[in-house]
Amino acid sequence: NLPDTVGFRLPHEIGEMIKVMSEYTKDRAIISVHNHNDLGLGVANSLEAVMNGARQIECTINGLGERAGNAALEEIVMALKTRKDVFGNLQTNINTKEIYPTSRLIANITGIEPQPNKAIVGKNAFAHESGIHQDGMLKNRETYEIITPADIGLDIDDTLVLGKHSGRAAFKDKLAKLGFDLDNEALNSSFERFKILADKKKDIYDDDLRAIVTNEMTKATQIYELVSLQLMDCSSGVPSAAVSIKKDNQEIIDASIGEGTIDAIFKTIDRISGYEGRLMDYKVTSVSKGKDALANVTVKVEFNDNEPAIIGHGLNIDTMLASARAYISALNSYLSMEGMLKLRHSSSTQTV
Template structure:
């Protein structure tokens, strides 16, 4: 019979099985950092390492055993006296600890790996579990390759391990071979056939070779298992382990069908995922459930429209529930008009009229067809360009320039400033400098000129020149561009274009009738 208690013990093996991922080795300092984070996350049991594997592993398990206050530290040991004693020595600094020992039980492993008979395997189980029980009353035993072990022999080994003192019986799907229905039957078999099964907690440990680790683990819980072994981000040998974040959020999200609970603080999941990814150097795939970059991102216009009306239309959990700040509407070629309008409001344009929204949205779709990623800055530039057509604060009325070798170079300029004509004349270090100084004199402002660039659009002496100007004020950057057969006229127009954009940017953050009161 399955236990009536619906509390699920989360046994995290990121520091042991997770570190066995090729290339995922962690330093002592990194393991201690992760151990602190996982205890804060609410992990019940932490498999800190394999003390007999190396001096580094021994030291890590020892240090982690010293720092854990609520989470139970655990060490892994083969069915070998030296391994089990190493575990005890590494964990002895903790008031309570677990020794997890294992031995292969499938016909394939017994014959080719252990080269031992079933009778010899039973004797080793008896000796190893009994020894571990001398050091702690919290002993876990695992039949390695349990899902390919013959049912009768599996039951016999489990009964013996419990008789010798094991309080937790873990059934590993070591090579990720089983499927949910089959794994359910395997766990159910233990409750039906092992007479002393009520004296132990049954645990799952599923690998993801067929992509079924989480599904198999939950099937095991349905059959009566009350501990799940898992890792953050699902890292581990080969294709990895059951992912802690998927298991916990599946239980939380579908409590109607899985009336279980864990001690995990789900709001810490995202930060723990990022920590493990950074430490191991294993990036989380974008479409990874729960913790992937795209898990709460929406680009489809239909989805974005639904999200804007009610987030539950396309999200079965809130991003905040796993520690993500908010959902994101990714702007791309699949985005719809409503999402574009919402994004514009988010960027500081809440009151765009319908004509401007329609015009800018069309340009946005054209741009999205050409660019893989449309950034916020791209959208701002499109809106600013359209706004400027109707809301230019400054426009060029006339320009006369005196240039040449005899100097000084002078600019005589006339500008329309908010429907008022203003004119001035200045000297400069070259004609372009004179033009820019004249503009500043008529319309005082203080900006840094970051770029001035001239490019001929066509060939010949009558070529049209395109001038690009980039200016910056208090972190706000604005780029202006203009074309004319007269390079100096193009220069004046480009600078004024950049200035108009900067005025619009400033109005969005601090409404004001002009750009700056002083130079």
């Protein structure tokens, strides 16, 4: 493995290095590369390495990684597939139709959205705003589209597929088409979330379904569960929140004020739980389009200075409700982790 850990090398330098190593090792080793993207050359360096004998590339979905990230898997795979005139028979065994669904899965779990103009999986990757480009697309799509949305598993029309009258069988079938294979428990909980959303939201899109299922799949044990949220915030008053949370089938209600609405919500949850979290990061993204789009909130919270920050996710049309759910999600994850650590410590003590 030959890494460019700080992303310093240029393509021709990587190419020369790989060529020398390939000639030296001949068929005795598989040359692997690990390129970082500090100068925006992670993908270019990886492709140049392949051209000179490398046969393994370490890369990541959406180009995630330290600092500026790693070489993006989706860009490398589609470059090899699209430019066969250059790369010849070099190919991967990756099913490219899983690229977009996987990208969305990673984005929903991490809360890190690909930049809109990111190649292959960015929201603008297949958007054509320029008049001349739109005219060319209408006449011949191949003029301005070297890759089709279908190649990466994206339904560019993103049409309405399900509604509030859709049944469990139709829901299960649609999830299967999106690549989800859920057990009965996960399917039932996801279906319940879908029905609640369908009662509030007119149009349900594929990305809505992906977000619902991902949120259910990554949810920690429900130690605390949000019941209701009431807010008071006016320009002349102090932001306050009244939160009702269920624990062990017992409903607990409390209220608090804060510097802002989000602060008031989180402080109230702290008062109820007895755990004081420190918010390290807060992100909110729109899952799909429209005024009634789902808000996907991701929080990073520290509950203990000696332990890593915990990530929580929350989904709702109402951003404040999504925020409360995200914070409770982080709290539940922390308590689940704390419980497992105590169990391990207890087991090791008994063993000794």
